[in-house]
Amino acid sequence: xxxxxxxxxxxxxxxxxxxxxxxxxxxxxxxxxxxxxxxxxxxxxxxxxxxxxxxxxxxxxxxxxxxxxxxxxxxxxxxxxxxxxxxxxxxxxxxxxxxxxxxxxxxxxxxxxxxxxxxxxxxxxxxxxxxxxxxxxxxxxxxxxxxxxxxxxxxxxxxxxxxxxxxxxxxxxxxxxxxxxxxxxxxxxxxxxxxxxxxxxxxxxxxxxxxxxxxxxxxxxxx
Numbered sequence: 289x290x291x292x293x294x295x296x297x298x299x300x301x302x303x304x305x306x307x308x309x310x311x312x313x314x315x316x317x318x319x320x321x322x323x324x325x326x327x328x329x330x331x332x333x334x335x336x337x338x339x340x341x342x343x344x345x346x347x348x349x350x351x352x353x354x355x356x357x358x359x360x361x362x363x364x365x366x367x368x369x370x371x372x373x374x375x376x377x378x379x380x381x382x383x384x385x386x387x388x389x390x391x392x393x394x395x396x397x398x399x400x401x402x403x404x405x406x407x408x409x410x411x412x413x414x415x416x417x418x419x420x421x422x423x424x425x426x427x428x429x430x431x432x433x434x435x436x437x438x439x440x441x442x443x444x445x446x447x448x449x450x451x452x453x454x455x456x457x458x459x460x461x462x463x464x465x466x467x468x469x470x471x472x473x474x475x476x477x478x479x480x481x482x483x484x485x486x487x488x489x490x491x492x493x494x495x496x497x498x499x500x501x502x503x504x505x506x507x508x509x510x511x
């Protein structure tokens with residue numbers, strides 16, 4: 289199973305609610321964290337695209353059968369994804385495409401935000417659910433979560449506000465959702481984001497005592 293050091297604190301807490309799929313959830317969240325690191329540490333778009341292309345090649349070579357060696361073998365997140373059986377799962381390529389928007393676009397407009405959210409958020413929730421044919425509302429819930437998360441981690445106030453505004457516009461599409469029991473971590477993640485989006489806030493940095501209490505309340509009573 290993926291080490292705690294590979295996971296953002298929120299992802300580790302959410303994965304704890306995944307039951308039998310905890311290893312899969314941890315591996316997928318670690319994959320998302322690797323892509324986030326590419327976006328965060330890349331100063332030249334072409335270099336960032338090359339780094340994302342490497343991950344794309346690894347995902348498309350799910351069983352490590354191309355060429356003379358096993359691509360990515362020895363990379364902790366790659367090994368964990370293969371061990372958990374999620375490398376060939378849905379949504380992973382979409383996640384790469386979503387993160388690529390942040391790597392290549394010098395200024396993110398409304399269309400760029402939408403592409404980022406559909407790719408990263410929609411792909412992430414499909415991957416965590418393990419559902420290629422996930423309902424549209426679940427993909428939309430993932431978009432809301434991704435926009436909320438972005439808003440809390442960018443230094444551009446205008447971009448953060450635009451992300452929150454776009455997330456708020458998407459909320460009605462998820463209101464009538466019926467969450468399967470196996471999707472509890474996704475429900476918690478979305479509900480947390482929804483509460484903040486309605487209040488005009490992005491994701492908090494770190495896990496405060498207040499945030500931990502909110503997560504526990506959502507997990508127990510659903511709100």
